[in-house]
Amino acid sequence: MRFGMGYGAWTGGHHSRRGHHGMGEDGEGRRGRRRVFDGGELRLVLLRLIADQPRHGYDLIRAIEERTGGAYAPSPGVIYPTLTLLDDMGLIGEQQSEGAKKLFAVTPAGEAHLAERTDEIDGLFARLDALGEHRARTEGGSIRRAMGNLRQVLVNRMSEGDVDEDRLHAIVQVIDEAAQKIERLK
Known part of the structure; x- marks a missing residue:
């Protein structure tokens, strides 16, 4: 279901490996939250984050988790295949990096893809922000x-x-x- 439908509209489902502190690979948490993004939406989020600065897969997970205040963190089992798909589509490419981690940067084709979908991407990031705000309100320190x-x-x-x-x-x-x-x- 769409995140914009409100918190109550996307609760209910099954458990994930992430436990009660966040969401698992498909956006499902202990309370059974449904997917935060479908595959195409997650591709756009990752592409935008990579366009902001070249990143490793784990950096992308952390960036999303931080943006949502820990309410959602996609698993490596979703991130890495999505990165492979973006690479296969020619929207990102590997850059030289130190160590074994692959560093990805956006390509000119990726920049064009993002430019065509600015409103949609803004909406996706607004959903991430709303998820973080909801968590802050409901799980305040x-x-x-x-x-x-x-x-x-x-x-x-x-x-x-x-x-x-x-x-x-x-x-x-x-x-x-x-x-x-x-x-x-x-």
Whole structure:
């Protein structure tokens, strides 16, 4: 599904190797997110990133992951075949580089291909940015910190030997009240 349809429209599916911190090779994460890009869209994103500066495959994965705040990172199993296809299409070419990693740069044909699709590419990058903004809103550091604090207090309190049934019920009541208050926030 198209990313622009909203977060709820592209959730639901199966698991990936990336676990709960991001998305796997086809954009699917722990909560079963569907593909962020189809193959043609990913080719355009990679081509644009390579046009910005010559890159290695891993650099491309990192660039996408950073742009989305860690919400999406295509796997090497998708990136490298896509790079091979872009190379076969004559849109990118290998440059001299140090070490074993292949460094790719855009060709004149690749530049022309990008120029023909400027609006589409801008939309794809807007989707990446929106994914990162969504993650920042929903998985913000201050909320994670507060949840971690609550967890640690509970672990500490429950490990003490003096937690009787009344104290346990009081703790549960405080947590339930907090959940209800959060639910009612507008």
